Amino acid sequence: MLNRHAVVRRWVLALANMLALISTSVAQAQTIPYSFEVDRFSVPARGLLDNFDDGAIDPNWDSLFGTAIESGTTLELSNPGVFGFLPAAVDSESTALSGFGIGMGGFGSFTASSTWEEAIPSLSQGFNFALGSIDSSTGNVHQLSIGVNNTTAEVAGVLGGDPGLAVGVLSVVRDSGPGNILSLQRFTTPILASDITGQIVLSLAFDDVADTLTPIFSLDGGATTQSPFAAVSWGFGGGGFSLATSSTVPEPGTTLLVGFGLAALGARRRLPARAEKGRVERQKKLRRPCDR
Ligand SMILES: [Ca+2]
Numbered sequence: 001m002l003n004r005h006a007v008v009r010r011w012v013l014a015l016a017n018m019l020a021l022i023s024t025s026v027a028q029a030q031t032i033p034y035s036f037e038v039d040r041f042s043v044p045a046r047g048l049l050d051n052f053d054d055g056a057i058d059p060n061w062d063s064l065f066g067t068a069i070e071s072g073t074t075l076e077l078s079n080p081g082v083f084g085f086l087p088a089a090v091d092s093e094s095t096a097l098s099g100f101g102i103g104m105g106g107f108g109s110f111t112a113s114s115t116w117e118e119a120i121p122s123l124s125q126g127f128n129f130a131l132g133s134i135d136s137s138t139g140n141v142h143q144l145s146i147g148v149n150n151t152t153a154e155v156a157g158v159l160g161g162d163p164g165l166a167v168g169v170l171s172v173v174r175d176s177g178p179g180n181i182l183s184l185q186r187f188t189t190p191i192l193a194s195d196i197t198g199q200i201v202l203s204l205a206f207d208d209v210a211d212t213l214t215p216i217f218s219l220d221g222g223a224t225t226q227s228p229f230a231a232v233s234w235g236f237g238g239g240g241f242s243l244a245t246s247s248t249v250p251e252p253g254t255t256l257l258v259g260f261g262l263a264a265l266g267a268r269r270r271l272p273a274r275a276e277k278g279r280v281e282r283q284k285k286l287r288r289p290c291d292r
């Protein structure tokens with residue numbers, strides 16, 4: 001068991017490294033200040049719970065970038081963030097953290113939930129809960145996120161889905177090298193500000209029999225839940241969670257496709273040899289217990 005936990009921990013760090021690579025600055029611009037709070041994270045089927053009430057992000061989470069502060073009974077994710085973190089080809093300022101590695105294929109079904117304080121994102125802003133897994137056969141990183149976002153027409157034009165206030169699901173696959181995006185899909189369910197009447201619960205349900213991941217949400221503190229999104233095939237051995245908030249730069253992102261790719265390559269060159277070696281070893285280890 002210890003070995004598995006160690007493997008999962010490494011998995012989370014691998015994902016964190018991947019996200020950090022993506023975070024390399026593209027170009028700084030003005031964004032609207034953002035601040036969203038998470039009240040708790042839980043995976044009841046695995047006995048995982050964080051109420052964010054002990055004043056420290058460690059050891060459950062690793063701050064990836066931006067300003068994440070656990071204070072009182074919540075985790076606040078706010079400015080200043082880092083530019084260039086995306087799950088998309090659009091420039092944005094983001095704050096994110098990653099943690100809670102978890103065994104998946106063969107370890108049983110579960111629903112993981114993040115509960116956010118009631119908030120209505122301003123235009124260009126949003127908050128998201130994601131699960132990332134590494135495909136042990138290709139090394140590619142798969143991420144599925146569910147979030148509440150208020151998307152500009154320009155950003156929706158790049159990512160797909162509806163502009164404006166919506167609950168959105170983003171499915172992204174990145175390669176194992178510089179983290180280039182191999183595929184990206186966005187699905188949305190438009191909502192009204194008046195639909196949000198309590199805490200917002202963003203959940204991802206893993207079915208270990210069907211090998212699928214299904215996004216679920218509640219806009220009224222969990223009293224009622226909605227699941228309008230299709231289940232996504234998810235046959236991986238493990239994964240790690242992320243909590244992220246962002247504000248996109250108010251300009252079209254199309255020209256940033258180029259800058260984003262260059263930034264990722266630059267980050268790749270700066271990657272220390274030690275980290276590279278660790279990444280290869282992680283992949284080797286992951287293949288043993290988790291291949292299915
Ligand atoms: Ca709390």
Ligand SMILES: [Ca+2]
Pocket residue numbers: 050052053054055056057058070
């Ligand atoms: Ca804590």
